[in-house]
Amino acid sequence: MQNITNLIFECFHLKRIKHEGWRMAWIEFPDSIAEHSLNAAQIGYILAQMEGADANKVTAMLVWHDLAETRIWDIHKVWSRYIKWKKEFEKKVMDEQLHEISFWSSILWLFNEYEQRTSLEWKIAKDADYLEQAFQAKIYVEQWFHGAQDRIDNVWWALKTDAAKSIREQMNATSYIDWWQWLKSL
Numbered sequence: 001m002q003n004i005t006n007l008i009f010e011c012f013h014l015k016r017i018k019h020e021g022w023r024m025a026w027i028e029f030p031d032s033i034a035e036h037s038l039n040a041a042q043i044g045y046i047l048a049q050m051e052g053a054d055a056n057k058v059t060a061m062l063v064w065h066d067l068a069e070t071r072i073w074d075i076h077k078v079w080s081r082y083i084k085w086k087k088e089f090e091k092k093v094m095d096e097q098l099h100e101i102s103f104w105s106s107i108l109w110l111f112n113e114y115e116q117r118t119s120l121e122w123k124i125a126k127d128a129d130y131l132e133q134a135f136q137a138k139i140y141v142e143q144w145f146h147g148a149q150d151r152i153d154n155v156w157w158a159l160k161t162d163a164a165k166s167i168r169e170q171m172n173a174t175s176y177i178d179w180w181q182w183l184k185s186l
Helices: 002-015 020-025 033-051 055-064 086-098 104-116 120-142 146-158 162-173 181-185
Strands: none
Touching: 002 033, 002 086, 020 120, 020 146, 033 055, 033 120, 033 162, 055 104, 055 120, 086 104, 104 120, 120 146, 120 162, 146 162
8 A cells, every 4th residue: 555655645746847848938837747637638538539439548548648757857848859768768767656556557558558659549648638738838828928839839730630630720719818708698
């Protein structure tokens, strides 16, 4: 039980680790990795339902995909240009984090499938990861952090599934600031 308790405490550390790439867009207080993972998992569930895929598998991939960042922190795109060993390092960290957990192989299997990029669930999970960043970027842009616009622009070419592309189109046509206005008429 101590190993599981330690893993849970380590997962809580993701609340403290900020999404560092947003600092490149001059966002002083960016979202945390935990916030990103939760929203990506929610988007992944929605996309999986729309695409007829295994929503539980997609959600599980996204819940665990950034676990290694509890120890290596978030490495943004500029920094990652100079770090060629990132994926090997993440795998080593996760092996250490999970090696004494009875169900470690199921989490590593999900992580490996996510990294190998072979299944429909991987495509959906990756699309959810990208869409979460695009939605977050839209929020930041509407709060006058225009440096975040490139995240929205970069999602245009990255998405693979029809469901994700449809959501991206609607996201661009919807204002974060005004999305709730229709609730006033109820």
